[in-house]
Amino acid sequence: MDHKALSAHQAMLGTEVSRRRLLQLAALSVAGTALTGAPAHAAPPADKHTYRLTVLGTTDTHGNVFNWDYFKDAEYTDSANNDIGLAKISTLVAAMREERGAENCLLLDAGDTIQGTPLSYYYAKIDPITGGHVHPMAAAMNAIGYDAAAMGNHEFNYGLDVLDTFDRQLNFPLLCANAVDWHTDEPVYQPYSLHTVNPEGGRKITVGVLGLVTPGVAIWDKAVVDGKVRFPGIVEQAKVFVPQMRAAGADIVIVSCHSGPNTSSSYGDALPYPENASTLLAEEVPGIDAILVGHAHLEIPQRFVTNKQTGKQVLLSEPLRWGMRLTVMDLDLVKVRGRWQVAAMGAHLLNANTVPEDPAIAAILTGDHATVRRYVNSVIGTSAAAMSAATARYEDTAAMDFVNHVQSAEVARALAGTPEAALPILSISAPFNKDATVPAGAVTVRDVAGMYIFDNTLLGIVLTGEQVRAYLEFSARYFKQVTGAGPFAPADVTNAVTDTAPNGTPDYNYDTMAGYTERLTYDIDIAHPVGARIKNLRYGDDLIDPAQRFVIAINNYRQSGGGNFPGVTTAPVVYNAQREIRQLIIDWVSEQGQIDPSSFSTTDWKLTANDVPVVIQA
Incomplete structure (x- = not known):
């Protein structure tokens, strides 16, 4: 491609409408x-x-x-x-x-x-x-x-x-x-x-x-x-x-x-x-x-x-x-x-x-x-059910569970045979693209890429249970404080203004967290003030142990300080192959051949107001 050869055509508009108009x-x-x-x-x-x-x-x-x-x-x-x-x-x-x-x-x-x-x-x-x-x-x-x-x-x-x-x-x-x-x-x-x-x-x-x-x-x-x-x-x-x-x-x-x-x-x-x-x-x-x-x-x-x-x-x-x-x-x-x-x-x-x-x-x-276009439309697998990120900002979805599952699987694979292999794995993800969907049936590169539109790479860090709670409390700043359970429109509860986000917290700075071999479950009570919202935080069947150590699958933007989440920049790094998460997801689908949401998707977190589930109507 000779990009210099077209200088003579720079002013060509190819339209009958005048430039002035x-x-x-x-x-x-x-x-x-x-x-x-x-x-x-x-x-x-x-x-x-x-x-x-x-x-x-x-x-x-x-x-x-x-x-x-x-x-x-x-x-x-x-x-x-x-x-x-x-x-x-x-x-x-x-x-x-x-x-x-x-x-x-x-x-x-x-x-x-x-x-x-x-x-x-x-x-x-x-x-x-x-x-x-x-x-x-x-x-x-x-x-x-x-x-x-x-x-x-x-x-x-x-x-x-x-x-x-x-x-x-x-x-x-x-x-x-x-x-x-x-x-x-x-x-x-x-x-x-x-x-x-x-x-x-x-x-x-x-x-x-x-x-x-x-x-x-x-x-x-x-x-x-x-x-x-x-x-x-x-x-x-x-x-x-x-x-x-x-x-x-x-x-x-x-x-x-x-x-x-x-x-x-x-x-x-x-x-x-x-x-x-x-x-x-x-x-x-x-x-x-x-x-x-x-x-x-x-x-x-x-x-x-x-x-x-x-x-x-x-x-x-x-x-x-x-x-x-x-x-x-x-x-x-x-x-x-x-x-x-x-x-x-x-x-x-x-x-x-x-x-x-x-x-x-x-x-x-x-x-x-x-x-x-040929690349993004190439079929790499199938999905047993459709997944959508449309509501991922305010409710647990299979789409975000999918991202967390792939991230956790990669970290688990990489840590096999290391001392950290015995630690439980958690993963964080954010609703980057509310328009992202994976259809039932044939799945293409663009279907998967839409789930992860940034070029972030994957790391594994170690946090304690106490730090996990602090991380989730910080993430919950994304939500506006309410006095009842609704019903609300999504904008009534999301994208809260904070000291570091004067125009409202962007969706990409709201993280959810999920377990891999055991479920991590919690409620986000948005009737409570910031810092006191995470309720019923459990790993498996038990309330989370503040001293327990977890490996967290996290992206490089977050781990390096993007969003200013607590604990992550000084946490020990146990995995950093600098592999792009989007490509990991594409490779996972290509290798597995089929996405089966029922194998990894569960409802692990929900919004509440004074312990009552919040109702949101889009």
Whole structure:
């Protein structure tokens, strides 16, 4: 695949609808907002001392090129009627370049690019790009013509060799100022880039782009980076590099920051730097004009933050996720005493669901798309009964029991013949994908992969019974406190706001736990306050012994501190083959040939309110 050969086709839309009309539709679907001091879409002033720079941005594209759901093998759809993918983004970008002038636009990305779909997984693990294949995201982004991108935490998921190969395949810089060598503290990757725009009748304008990633990489991908790469704080590194960029000639500084806007950390105080620090960055580091925000998967057309030192406004925008939105930042510049500076600025979002896919992008990746569809649709076994994760957030399901069974079986197999083989095994799982289903009858790769949509690997750690209880109490923070047994809608009891989850606890941070050879049973009494909810916790027929030791099958995200669950980061590790859980499930089905839910599924936990079972009606 020659991803460079299509540069002549980048602007091709293949549609009779005009670009200008497409932009009108896209802007209407996601309300824009006004510039501070100028209308949001006013024509740039035609004066050699004034200039409008347009910065376009995406983030958290997560391996999405096409408007396609590989787990359903169908066009992507959701309740908000969103569309996804870089092919749609390409149409919006081409239209913006035509309207504003390509020479006046910069296109940036804020990270999490090469993980998240079977398309990206296939070319990291099944036919890895280290063997020479160009990554589909590299091919698409090169063809669209990105100017720079920041690394996201998920760029590190597949190891440094895959990341370095992806970096080499790009025709633009992949930036990360706060990934530094373990021993020298020097940046491992290019920290920033300088871009020149040249308005007619005026001198050149230099725009600096700084890339930063959430320090959580140190926790979530510890097995990949430990001893090799460290991750200092976002604010701390920006204080080093923003002055360097200004000294190097940057008139304007844009930060592409893979870190959410609302200061918080899913890992609590496990690191001295916050996970989500974009607002802090704007407040604490002078010299930044605008920040393209990523990581949090939020839709923020524009937000202004005042820098504490200078009193100047910093513009923030976050374009949701998966290519659903395109950020459009307009910066009106004026030349003052020979230097360009921002006089007014504003941002709005364009909606990908208002435009067709760019056929040029689709064309270069049709083969990759077809290859991955064949892979995910290959039959690997059968199931004696259907399983669904639709209700797994609030009731015990066979779907989660299946994940726990496979994880436990793998840990038991690996520990055979070791001193830990005599310890009872428990397993944790989270409802990652409420749309996941395994049908009765033939089962394909995509059916199984839908049960586990993240690329986590499996570990075995040792906890005591007392620590098991503490873990479950912490997990039960996911539920809102109630005064009766309902009936409730799911949203009435799930996704509680906590000190580390100001937007509500995500589903992936709610874990259930199950036994392997004996049942682990418990009630979660959500009429009680956080910390006093786990009732009737038993292993087998007996109340759990606080001193008893258990091996816990757990994923690397959780074990390394993701979610800040207690006890896990310091617990002894007895198994860590770095095997991906999704692939373990696929292999288990391939080897066994049949899934029989009756052999592993029992109702082991339930929600109660003052000992009365809670009724939830979806």
